[in-house]
Amino acid sequence: MIDLRDVSRIYRRGADEVHALEGVTLHIPAGRFVALMGPSGSGKSTLLNLLAGLDRPTSGEVIVAGERLNELSEDELAAFRARHVGFVFQFFNLIPVLSALENVELPLLLTDLSKAERRTRAATALRVVGLAERADHVPRQLSGGEQQRVAIARALVSDPEIVVADEPTGDLDAKNAEDTLALLRMLKQEFGKTVVMVTHDPRAEKYVDEVHHLDKGVWLEARPGGARTAGEVRHG
Amino acid sequence: MIRFLPLVWRNLGRNKTRSALTGSAIALAIALVCLLRTMPAGLDAFLDEIAKNNRISVHNKAGIVYPLPYAYLQKVRAVPGVVDAMSWTWFGGAFEVEKGVTFPNFAVDPEPLGVVYEDMGIEPAALADFERYRDAALVGRQTLRTYGWKVGDRIALLSTVFPVELEFRIVGAIGQDRDPRFWFQREYLTQALAAQGVEFDQLGTIWARVDDPARVQPVMSEIDRLFRNSEAETATETEKSFFGNFFGSLQGFVTIILIVTGLVALCIVFIAANTASMSVRERIGELAVMKALGFRWRMLFGTLVLEAALLATLAGTAGVLLTWAVTSTLGRLAGWSPQLGPLGSFIATNAILVEGLFLALFIGIVSGVVPSWGASRRSVAATLREVF
Numbered sequence: 202m203i204d205l206r207d208v209s210r211i212y213r214r215g216a217d218e219v220h221a222l223e224g225v226t227l228h229i230p231a232g233r234f235v236a237l238m239g240p241s242g243s244g245k246s247t248l249l250n251l252l253a254g255l256d257r258p259t260s261g262e263v264i265v266a267g268e269r270l271n272e273l274s275e276d277e278l279a280a281f282r283a284r285h286v287g288f289v290f291q292f293f294n295l296i297p298v299l300s301a302l303e304n305v306e307l308p309l310l311l312t313d314l315s316k317a318e319r320r321t322r323a324a325t326a327l328r329v330v331g332l333a334e335r336a337d338h339v340p341r342q343l344s345g346g347e348q349q350r351v352a353i354a355r356a357l358v359s360d361p362e363i364v365v366a367d368e369p370t371g372d373l374d375a376k377n378a379e380d381t382l383a384l385l386r387m388l389k390q391e392f393g394k395t396v397v398m399v400t401h402d403p404r405a406e407k408y409v410d411e412v413h414h415l416d417k418g419v420w421l422e423a424r425p426g427g428a429r430t431a432g433e434v435r436h437g
Numbered sequence: 438m439i440r441f442l443p444l445v446w447r448n449l450g451r452n453k454t455r456s457a458l459t460g461s462a463i464a465l466a467i468a469l470v471c472l473l474r475t476m477p478a479g480l481d482a483f484l485d486e487i488a489k490n491n492r493i494s495v496h497n498k499a500g501i502v503y504p505l506p507y508a509y510l511q512k513v514r515a516v517p518g519v520v521d522a523m524s525w526t527w528f529g530g531a532f533e534v535e536k537g538v539t540f541p542n543f544a545v546d547p548e549p550l551g552v553v554y555e556d557m558g559i560e561p562a563a564l565a566d567f568e569r570y571r572d573a574a575l576v577g578r579q580t581l582r583t584y585g586w587k588v589g590d591r592i593a594l595l596s597t598v599f600p601v602e603l604e605f606r607i608v609g610a611i612g613q614d615r616d617p618r619f620w621f622q623r624e625y626l627t628q629a630l631a632a633q634g635v636e637f638d639q640l641g642t643i644w645a646r647v648d649d650p651a652r653v654q655p656v657m658s659e660i661d662r663l664f665r666n667s668e669a670e671t672a673t674e675t676e677k678s679f680f681g682n683f684f685g686s687l688q689g690f691v692t693i694i695l696i697v698t699g700l701v702a703l704c705i706v707f708i709a710a711n712t713a714s715m716s717v718r719e720r721i722g723e724l725a726v727m728k729a730l731g732f733r734w735r736m737l738f739g740t741l742v743l744e745a746a747l748l749a750t751l752a753g754t755a756g757v758l759l760t761w762a763v764t765s766t767l768g769r770l771a772g773w774s775p776q777l778g779p780l781g782s783f784i785a786t787n788a789i790l791v792e793g794l795f796l797a798l799f800i801g802i803v804s805g806v807v808p809s810w811g812a813s814r815r816s817v818a819a820t821l822r823e824v825f
Contacts, residue, residue, distance in 0.1 A: 246822070255729055256818035276733050283731025290821075294726040298447035308730045310440050355730075 202231035202362065202395050203252050208261030210247050210418075221247040224261070225420045227413065231362065234389040234396045236405050236426065239415040245399045246367060248415065252397065253286050253365045254278045266362055283311045287356025287394075289385070291368035293348040295340040301327060301351045302336040308359040326354035330384060346377030353384050357392070364388055366398040370405065382408040438739055445744045452716070459712040460752035463797060466705040467756025468763070471793040473698045475764060475785050477691045491650045492553065494679040495522075495643040495660055498670040504639035505669050510546070512663060513643050518656040521552040522645035524623060530594025530603070532584065538597060540580045542619035543641070544626040547573075553646045554611075563588070563609020571625045574605035577616035581607075594619075601629045644676075702796060709804035713745045717808040724812050725820035738813035745805025746798055753797020757790045 210222040222244045229235050229252075237245040250256040251263050254270050255278075263270040266285045273281060282288075287308075295304045306323040314322070327333050330350040340348050349369060356364050366385060370378035386408045388394040398405065406412055407427030414421040449456055495513055497503035504526075513522045523546040530542045547568045551559065559567075559575060567573045576586060586592065588607050595602040605621055612618060623640075630637045647656045657673040664671045717724075724737055764785040 250818045250821070253729075255821070256816075279728065279731050279733045281731075282729060286731075288726070288729050290726065294722065296444075296447075296723055296727075298451050299444070303443075307444075307727070310444075311731050316440075 202233075202266060203227070203229040203397070204262070204264040205248070205252065206262040206264075208248075208251060208258045208263060210244075210251065210256065211259045220418050222251070222258070223418045225415075225418075227420060229395060229397060231395050232389060232393050233411065234386060234409045234426070235398070236409040236412045237397065237399045237415065238401070238405075238412055239421075242417070243415040244418040245415050247418075249365050249367055249397060249399045253288065253363070254281045283308065283359065285361050285363055287359065287361040287364040289349070289352050289356050289364065289366035289369045291371040293340070293345070293352045293372070295348055295351055295355075297340050300337050300339055301332060301343065301347075301354075304340070304351055305354045305358050307355060312359065322358055323354075326358040327351070329357065330354045344377070345373050346380055349373060349377065349381050350384060353381070353388070357388060357394075361394070363395045363397065366396065366400075368399055368401065370400065370402045375404075378402060378404060438743065441736070441740045441743070445740050445747060448716075448720075448740075448744050449748055455712060455716070456748060459709060460748055460755070462708050463705055463749050463752035463800060464756040464759065466701050467753045467793045467797050468759040470698050470701055470796060471757060471760035471785060471789050472763065473694045473701075474789045474792065475760075476694050490675065490677070491647045491653055492676040493645050493647060493653060493657055493660075493673055494676060495645065495671050495673045496641070496679075498672040501642060503669070504641060505643065505671065507638045507640050509664065509669075509671070510640060510643055513645055513660055516645075516656060516659050516663065518647050518649070518652045518659075520646045520648050521549040522643050523549040523553050524640035524643055526623065526626070526639070526641040527598060528594065528621075528626065529597035529599075530619070531597060532592060532594055534595055540577070540583070540617040540619055542594060542621070544623040545620045547622050547624075550575075550620075553644055555646070557611050558613075559611055560609055566608035567620075567622070570606060570608060571622055571628070572603070572605050573608040574619060574621040575609050575611045576607050576620075577612045577618040578610050579612075579615050579617045580619055581610055583617075599626065599630060600633060600635070601626070603629060702800065706800050706803050709745065709749060709800050710807060713741075713805050714808040716744075717741060717812045721812060721815070721820060725815070725817050728817040729821065734813040738809050741809035741813065742802060742805040745809070746801035749797045749801025749804070750794065753794050753800075756797065757793045760785050760793065761790065 205225055205227040208222055208225045208227075209220070212219040212221055225244075225248060227248075237248055239245050247256070251258055251270070252265055254265065254273070257263075257271060261271075265281075268281055268285075270278065270281065295301075296307065299307070302320070302323050305326050306319050309319040309322060312319075324333065324336060327336055330353050332347060332350050332354065335343060335347060335351075340351070343351065349372075353364075353369075356366075364385070369381050369385065373381060382402075382405055385396050385398060389396050389410075398409070405426075409426035411423050411426050413423045495505070495509070497505050507524065510522060510524050513519060525543040525545055528542045528544055529538050531538050533539070550567065551564050563575060567575055574592075581587065584592075586607055588609060590607050591604060592607065593602055593604040603621070603625060611620065627637045645656075645660075647653045653675060657675075660673045661671050727737060728734065
């Protein structure tokens, strides 16, 4: 599902070069729930951006869902993201002027679905995350946990193969963090999604199949998460 | 793009106070521009109203204040294509001496009047009386209204040009609702002057009607050719051109109005662009998220420009309605104001109102393009890194 081969990403900051990732090779099979962990500046968010088609590597290959992302134009990358990737962010990033239902419907505006179909699918996604009764509420009327569930419904609504989550529990209390992790786990178990999550949250380990550790832009190791055995973990 | 309209509409309501203030600024600017534009358009409409396309004026080439020999009138009448011609001579009569001349009054030839000014709407009975009575006067409806005169009244005018004071009987009304003119028989003035030993053999302007609008140009050329190298060469022009030149001193004022109009429009572009920039800057993170979800930059650019254009167009519509309300009210309350000349009339034509709407749309698009372009072209990964 996700293959990174000798991927490096170098940013220019004025005259300086920042090596955010160096020679990372990684394989994540379909239907796996994976956490990327490491200290700040370790390159985990950069890695997430690359495999989600938000950024391009300086060198190396990124192959996701059969698409060689290095070779795609900006528009093709946008189409790739719309078709294959759902996003969950730390600060939920819902559109404040839209209701929960409309926020979930947002990715479907990029499809050919009729308005009625879009509404039906959005309502279904909200039901999956347990927020059907909050459909008409705007984000400011929802708690942090509820907003993150709406964001997960938004990531789910277009039925992508991959869901990427960047610190999804970073702005939540313990109870909501556990609920969010459980929901992400459910995406893998119930819907067969490949979920890749960047996190600092140690609670996440017990929900994921494997944990990839990075430091200073270098992939260090992969360890089994609480949900799998070590023997199932594979890396390049 | 239609499916994004609800999102665009919601975004407009995101900061209602800011949208309302920006919209109000645009609406007032559009109203101001439209009101300013009514002035040149009002002048043009005025000329269209008073000018006939087959009526021509013949005056001294040196200027309309210089007279022509009265004998020219017969020569003009004889030019092929001229149906009839009559003379006008400025009398400069003051009704209330202390106020000076408050309406234009002329000595004219009564017989050809009905032919040359067949469109003037003068009643046949009034025309007949005008020919019958030596002291008859035909008075513009505006002047009748201003002084409360009516047919049958007798009034006196003291000339500021000739050494006479003449008493007139009003026998009819002439022209449109806003016509200030006052006509009386040339013969009446001729006799009054003769009584004082003054010979009166000149005229101010000749007005002639041409049988076919298509022949106006050759007829005008022929008349001027007729008097070339004479003691008083003529300049012949159409009625609209004549009045246009007569109000020529206002053209500079009109130019200033157009310059001010342009500056007002430019100012409002800057205001709207500033608002659009603030609005886009506040949403830079949201735009990055939408790009992450798969929205292409062109879609985001389109929705942002559409948002600015929609606000400006709605505001422009309000401005246009305001203009229409102001001009309608002014029209009802004030009507024609002789003190202001033709510019006293605010005429908001459909063309001006449509121009106002297009200007608003233009302001919206121009003000939205620059900030929207920058925001929609930003790298999504870089923006997410910066904002979150």
